[in-house]
Amino acid sequence: xxxxxxxxxxxxxxxxxxxxxxxxxxxxxxxxxxxxxxxxxxxxxxxxxxxxxxxxxxxxxxxxxxxxxxxxxxxxxxxxxxxxxxxxxxxxxxxxxxxxxxxxxxxxxxxxxxxxxxxxxxxxxxxxxxxxxxxxxxxxxxxxxxxxxxxxxxxxxxxxxxxxxxxxxxxxxxxxxxxxxxxxxxxxxxxxxxxxxxxxxxxxxxxxxxxxxxxxxxxxxxxxxxxxxxxxxxxxxxxxxxxxxxxxxxxxxxxxxxxxxxxxxxxxxxxxxxxxxxxxxxxxxxxxxxxxxxxxxxxxxxxxxxxxxxxxxxxxxxxxxxxxxxxxxxxxxxxxxxxxxxxxxxxxxxxxxxxxxxxxxxxxxxxxxxxxxxxxxxxxxxxxxxxxxxxxxxxxxxxxxxxxxxxxxxxxxxxxxxxxxxxxxxxxxxxxxxxxxxxxxxxxxxxxxxxxxxxxxxxxxxxxxxxxxxxxxxxxxxx
Ligand code: AMP
Ligand code: ZN
Numbered sequence: 001x002x003x004x005x006x007x008x009x010x011x012x013x014x015x016x017x018x019x020x021x022x023x024x025x026x027x028x029x030x031x032x033x034x035x036x037x038x039x040x041x042x043x044x045x046x047x048x049x050x051x052x053x054x055x056x057x058x059x060x061x062x063x064x065x066x067x068x069x070x071x072x073x074x075x076x077x078x079x080x081x082x083x084x085x086x087x088x089x090x091x092x093x094x095x096x097x098x099x100x101x102x103x104x105x106x107x108x109x110x111x112x113x114x115x116x117x118x119x120x121x122x123x124x125x126x127x128x129x130x131x132x133x134x135x136x137x138x139x140x141x142x143x144x145x146x147x148x149x150x151x152x153x154x155x156x157x158x159x160x161x162x163x164x165x166x167x168x169x170x171x172x173x174x175x176x177x178x179x180x181x182x183x184x185x186x187x188x189x190x191x192x193x194x195x196x197x198x199x200x201x202x203x204x205x206x207x208x209x210x211x212x213x214x215x216x217x218x219x220x221x222x223x224x225x226x227x228x229x230x231x232x233x234x235x236x237x238x239x240x241x242x243x244x245x246x247x248x249x250x251x252x253x254x255x256x257x258x259x260x261x262x263x264x265x266x267x268x269x270x271x272x273x274x275x276x277x278x279x280x281x282x283x284x285x286x287x288x289x290x291x292x293x294x295x296x297x298x299x300x301x302x303x304x305x306x307x308x309x310x311x312x313x314x315x316x317x318x319x320x321x322x323x324x325x326x327x328x329x330x331x332x333x334x335x336x337x338x339x340x341x342x343x344x345x346x347x348x349x350x351x352x353x354x355x356x357x358x359x360x361x362x363x364x365x366x367x368x369x370x371x372x373x374x375x376x377x378x379x380x381x382x383x384x385x386x387x388x389x390x391x392x393x394x395x396x397x398x399x400x401x402x403x404x405x406x407x408x409x410x411x412x413x414x415x416x417x418x419x420x421x422x423x424x425x426x427x428x429x430x431x432x433x434x435x436x437x438x439x440x441x442x443x444x445x446x447x448x449x450x451x452x453x454x455x456x457x458x459x460x461x462x463x464x465x466x467x468x469x470x471x472x473x474x475x476x477x478x479x
């Protein structure tokens with residue numbers, strides 16, 4: 001099957017074909033492990049997960065590498081300020097290794113809760129210092145760098161295509177640069193590939209400088225991705241992903257470094273997920289890890305459990321469902337009402353899946369027409385809102401329940417909503433007890449004691465039981 005994807009570089013949706021089929025090499029920028037991932041970050045990882053699953057649907061094998069940033073990501077974009085990892089370690093009174101490990105573990109736990117497939121390869125920035133130094137040296141040898149007091153900088157005026165990813169030329173970028181030029185920087189867009197340790201300050205992490213320069217320092221943030229992507233995925237990369245904020249600086253700089261060092265084009269396809277934003281009356285705009293004000297998946301789960309969602313799994317996957325409702329190239333505003341609506345939809349889905357499963361024998365095949373409609377949506381630049389609509393259509397289809405269930409299982413290979421694992425929760429109340437209360441309620445109604453009858457209805461509702469009166473009979477079901 002052919003897959004069409006949007007390419008940030010060409011600004012168009014085109015058929016994607018890997019360089020070496022059936023394998024697709026994919027590099028996805030990973031977390032900086034100085035704090036929890038926020039639900040905005042997680043939106044980007046859910047988009048990337050759908051991409052991986054869609055590529056598999058198209059018949060490819062995916063070789064995905066994801067980095068873990070544990071050094072070099074500075075608080076300010078202007079190559080200045082504290083290292084986020086060092087700041088995090090001081091904040092918590094722990095070592096960098098301790099916070100890196102604990103936030104990485106928390107990240108992997110979030111990935112598991114959201115049914116995100118793990119990458120084939122994780123790579124940690126501090127494990128690959130030599131790889132990064134080698135790229136700095138290759139750039140220096142080719143004349144792309146210059147040395148100033150605080151580090152080795154990439155001279156963006158030496159790379160004529162600088163800015164091609166965001167469609168801006170160097171002059172536009174210079175004019176629009178919000179970054180104050182560091183003392184000695186030749187162009188405002190120049191960036192550090194290696195920073196020297198400050199003279200009168202002991203950094204927690206530092207290594208001997210590259211290029212035979214005396215003293216110690218640490219890699220710039222951008223060099224880690226271009227160096228590790230080439231090491232693990234070769235000199236030509238099929239797809240590189242990240243959040244939309246990476247287009248103008250991080251990925252633009254990665255291209256300059258990789259293509260500068262290699263001397264030829266590097267990444268064939270760039271894909272970016274749009275932002276999750278907060279509503280205007282809640283501060284608005286971007287959620288930020290560095291400001292410390294952000295929502296985590298754990299907070300969402302806790303909130304949904306308080307609103308009656310029955311398990312942590314259902315709560316986490318309700319967030320995944322919430323995200324699938326919007327196309328990855330459109331901004332999405334997070335609201336609690338929107339999340340609750342997604343949780344209700346997820347609950348209805350679960351109810352339908354459990355009912356349909358009861359008729360499934362294991363031998364049924366998916367309904368081809370419905371499956372095709374779903375696949376078409378997924379393969380059309382990951383149109384998940386359309387794919388979800390196809391999912392609801394098959395649930396209501398006039399077809400044998402077992403075949404509908406088989407179709408849903410197939411769709412869930414992309415949706416990742418955990419349909420095969422959905423389970424009926426244990427009832428909070430014994431069914432015999434429910435029957436007893438219903439008898440008591442019938443008697444109360446006959447005696448016109450409606451207050452008691454209503455009390456029983458409310459009591460059962462609190463236990464997740466809905467009661468229905470029809471044709472002189474009272475039945476119950478789970479809410
Ligand atoms: P970080 O850990 O800050 O390097 O970010 C991890 C990923 O999340 C990157 O790909 C970012 O582009 C992405 N990201 C950051 N903020 C948001 C947001 N509000 N919505 C979606 N993605 C985001
Ligand atoms: Zn990166």
